Amino acid sequence: MVHFTKRLFIFLFLIFSCVHSLFAQGIRLSDQAKVSVITCGSGDQLYSIFGHTGLRISDPVHQLDVVFNYGTFDFATPNFYGKFVKGDLDYYVSTSSFQQFLYEYQSDNRDVFEQELNLNPAQKQQLFEALNKNLYTEERSYRYKFIDKNCTTMVMDKVNDVLKGTKITKNKPYQPSYRAVINPFLESLYYEKLGINIIFGKRPDAEAEQLFLPNELMASLSKLQVEGKPLVTVTHTHFLQDKNLLKRVWWNTSYTLLFALLLILGANNRFVYLTYFALAGLLGIFLIAVGLYSLHREVLWNYNALLFNPLYLPLVISILRKNSKQVVFFIKLNTVLLLIYTLYLAFQSYFTVLLPFIVTNGFILFRLYRWEKKSIK
Numbered sequence: 001m002v003h004f005t006k007r008l009f010i011f012l013f014l015i016f017s018c019v020h021s022l023f024a025q026g027i028r029l030s031d032q033a034k035v036s037v038i039t040c041g042s043g044d045q046l047y048s049i050f051g052h053t054g055l056r057i058s059d060p061v062h063q064l065d066v067v068f069n070y071g072t073f074d075f076a077t078p079n080f081y082g083k084f085v086k087g088d089l090d091y092y093v094s095t096s097s098f099q100q101f102l103y104e105y106q107s108d109n110r111d112v113f114e115q116e117l118n119l120n121p122a123q124k125q126q127l128f129e130a131l132n133k134n135l136y137t138e139e140r141s142y143r144y145k146f147i148d149k150n151c152t153t154m155v156m157d158k159v160n161d162v163l164k165g166t167k168i169t170k171n172k173p174y175q176p177s178y179r180a181v182i183n184p185f186l187e188s189l190y191y192e193k194l195g196i197n198i199i200f201g202k203r204p205d206a207e208a209e210q211l212f213l214p215n216e217l218m219a220s221l222s223k224l225q226v227e228g229k230p231l232v233t234v235t236h237t238h239f240l241q242d243k244n245l246l247k248r249v250w251w252n253t254s255y256t257l258l259f260a261l262l263l264i265l266g267a268n269n270r271f272v273y274l275t276y277f278a279l280a281g282l283l284g285i286f287l288i289a290v291g292l293y294s295l296h297r298e299v300l301w302n303y304n305a306l307l308f309n310p311l312y313l314p315l316v317i318s319i320l321r322k323n324s325k326q327v328v329f330f331i332k333l334n335t336v337l338l339l340i341y342t343l344y345l346a347f348q349s350y351f352t353v354l355l356p357f358i359v360t361n362g363f364i365l366f367r368l369y370r371w372e373k374k375s376i377k
Helices: 002-024 080-086 098-107 121-136 151-162 178-186 190-199 214-223 254-267 270-293 312-320 324-345 351-376
Strands: 034-040 052-059 064-072 090-097 112-117 141-143 232-239
Touching: 034 121, 034 214, 052 098, 052 121, 052 151, 052 214, 064 098, 064 121, 064 151, 080 270, 090 098, 090 121, 098 112, 098 232, 112 214, 121 151, 151 214, 178 190, 190 254, 190 270, 190 351, 214 232, 254 270, 254 351, 270 312, 270 351, 312 324, 312 351, 324 351
Parallel strands: none
Antiparallel strands: 034 052, 034 112, 052 064, 064 090, 090 141, 112 232
16 A cells, blocks of 8 residues: 555656646746756765755746756666666656655755856746756756766756856866765765775876866855856755764774774685685776776776786685695785785875775785795795
């Protein structure tokens, strides 16, 4: 009964949204119409941790109050995860009433801010028509990219299209890297932070010149002057997150990882060490494969494959075959590659995130080397 009621609600909501959108087509906005950028804060799910951006068009004369949302995706898409990893997953624009939009984000305990834009009637109409065109043409969908094209960059581009002269850009000074922008959002989600920093390659280490996150757009809008006037006329706070309701997972901290790695090191067991290196080698193959397979620029040239090195696999095989000459060779080779990786990473902002693995790998390589030397004697 609960599932049926939920499905009925979703069905009715979709019908309402479609009717509302169809009604909105062809409307000539009145002088009372307002255009606003909606910025929503972080949610509990990983896909919502970086926030969300929407565009609100309201006109009391036409009883119009709709939010255009460029962050819509469908889990039912065939091969959803494969498409997401490859980088050819389509997101699309959808609409909802502002009250429904606000209710959804309040229910998820997420901040909701609104910035009214100082646009003239012609600009408002141009933007409104462009948004409606997106709903009913092939422009409805777009190829999602984490940094280059997402719900925030799409809204920024739509507003920039109607601005004269000055365009929305990111405020300076820039952060030293995209990782430095992203990691603060993940402070309470250690394993998500770890995973993202492992799977990201070289590009996120570049200076973060591009605006791509909702809070960045909000900050840029608040400072932007167009023709000598502030672009934002007023900012509304519709909802503030209740910090007391945030979900905290006790095990999602660095302490559990350190405990697990200490157990591995303390085991002082050849089988445990070989299992660890076999898993590390397989992860390295995965990182290389994703870098070759994916269209996401963020995962290309992933030097973390030097930490989770595929060459640990032939080392494991050499030890199992008791080929001492090969064992010593692969231990030395992997040690050199680990040192190169450590020297490079020492100058990166997330060095401490991966330091436990560097220490673990180095210790195991040293222990295996000593065992092999003893067995040779």
